[in-house]
Amino acid sequence: MKFLDIKTDYAFKKVFGSENSKDILLSFLNSMLDLDIVDLTIEDPYNVPKLQGMKDTAVDVKATLNDTTKVIIEMQILNHDGFESRILYNTAKNYANQLDVGDKYHLLNPVIALTIVNFTMFDFEKYKSTFKLLEKDNFTRYKDDIELVFIELPKMNKELNECANIEERWIYFIKNARKLDLVPKDIDENLLKAFHIASTANMSKDEIELQEKREEFLFIQKNSIEKAKRDGEKQGLEEGMRVGLEKGMEKGLEQGMEKGLEQGMEKGLEKGMEKGLEKGLEKGLEKGREEEKFKNACIMVEEFGLTPEDISQKLDLSLKELLQYLQ
Numbered sequence: 001m002k003f004l005d006i007k008t009d010y011a012f013k014k015v016f017g018s019e020n021s022k023d024i025l026l027s028f029l030n031s032m033l034d035l036d037i038v039d040l041t042i043e044d045p046y047n048v049p050k051l052q053g054m055k056d057t058a059v060d061v062k063a064t065l066n067d068t069t070k071v072i073i074e075m076q077i078l079n080h081d082g083f084e085s086r087i088l089y090n091t092a093k094n095y096a097n098q099l100d101v102g103d104k105y106h107l108l109n110p111v112i113a114l115t116i117v118n119f120t121m122f123d124f125e126k127y128k129s130t131f132k133l134l135e136k137d138n139f140t141r142y143k144d145d146i147e148l149v150f151i152e153l154p155k156m157n158k159e160l161n162e163c164a165n166i167e168e169r170w171i172y173f174i175k176n177a178r179k180l181d182l183v184p185k186d187i188d189e190n191l192l193k194a195f196h197i198a199s200t201a202n203m204s205k206d207e208i209e210l211q212e213k214r215e216e217f218l219f220i221q222k223n224s225i226e227k228a229k230r231d232g233e234k235q236g237l238e239e240g241m242r243v244g245l246e247k248g249m250e251k252g253l254e255q256g257m258e259k260g261l262e263q264g265m266e267k268g269l270e271k272g273m274e275k276g277l278e279k280g281l282e283k284g285l286e287k288g289r290e291e292e293k294f295k296n297a298c299i300m301v302e303e304f305g306l307t308p309e310d311i312s313q314k315l316d317l318s319l320k321e322l323l324q325y326l327q
Contacts, residue, residue, distance in 0.1 A: 003198045005178035007118050007153070009059045010214040012075035012174070015197050017061035018046040024197070025063060027190040029071060031167040032114060032128070033149060039066040048207050062094075068109040070094060075174075077118045087115055091146060110144055116151040116174065127155035127171070160184055166191075293317055294325045301326060 004011035016025050022042060030037050043062040060074040072094055076083070091113040098108055122129055130149050133142040156171045163169045166188055173191055183195040200208050297311045308326065312319040 001181055001183070002200045003177040003180060003195065004200065004211055005215055006174045006198060007075060007077050007178075008211070008215050009075045009077070010211055011198065012073075012116075013046045013059050013061055014211075015194050016073060017042055017044075018197065021046075021197065024190050024194050025061070025073075027166065027188065028170050029063070029065075029073075029114070031165070031170055032151065033071075033112065035065075037065050040064060040071075048204075048210060064109075070098070070109055070111045071114060072111065073114045073116070075116050079117070079119045079121075084121070087113055087148065091148060095146060108145060110147070112147045112149060114149045114151070116153065118153050120152055120154050121150060122152070125155065127152045128167075160187075294322065297322055298326060 004014065006012055006015055015021065016028060019042065022040065025042060026037055026040060029035065029040070040063045043064060060072055063071045063073070065071060072091065074087075091111055094113075095108060095111045099105070128149065128151050130147065132144060132147050134140065135142065151171065153171065153175050156168065156175070158168060158172065160169065160172050160176075163172055169188065169191060173194060177195065177198050183192065183199075187195075196202065200211075203211070293315050294317065297308075297315055297317060300306045300311050301308055308319060308322050311317070312322050
């Protein structure tokens, strides 16, 4: 036995939005919304010819409860930019569209948007979240006319025998019906009915083709999004490496020049000191030799009676300096 993938919107609408799905939808909504709904009317029920003419348009399930509350149920398999804003917009539009020109505002009925998604939306562990209009400091409710409820399928990973209540069993059905070969035993009668509706054995060839085409379309969309994401990550990585290389070379050159200048000054100082010492020694020795010549010249003048002129010529000394030295 083969079952539809309930995570696709067409299959979801067939199971929960068909004319004979009233009891199924009642059970599903009572569990998901924590309400005590006794009756509802399914609006715009599942219709194969109508869906065939809709092409790529997303579909949802709409119902009016016995207390006149409007409920919009949507199954979304793919995330996209602006998804959260679209949910809010559609909810507000369904709320506003209840009135015709000249109608009184008190005729507006509450609207609940129940959205089941096959991806993670929020950064917390629980799979069900409910949003209402509240005062931001003391959480006083403004009015319960708008309510957003989200079910994140990836966060609920229990097996059927681990499910603690009907809510979890409905989520298990939506996530896993396609993987099953047989209807599970000992399940709620409405779940059993849902499995029978989802069975391809009870469908015409045209309906199976419609469902398979929709599933294929969503599969292609998902792969296209994932490919675009991978391509974007690859391009981002390449661009990051290019920019990083440029910045690294620039920084490396700057640091290299700084380090080179520092090392050059250090080496230059070292070499300068070495050269200076060498020159200093050389000059010192030369000066010492010069001093020694003048001393010897003085002895020759004083002890041997030689004239300064003769001594200066013989020892290659400056006569002027020799005369100053003799004084």
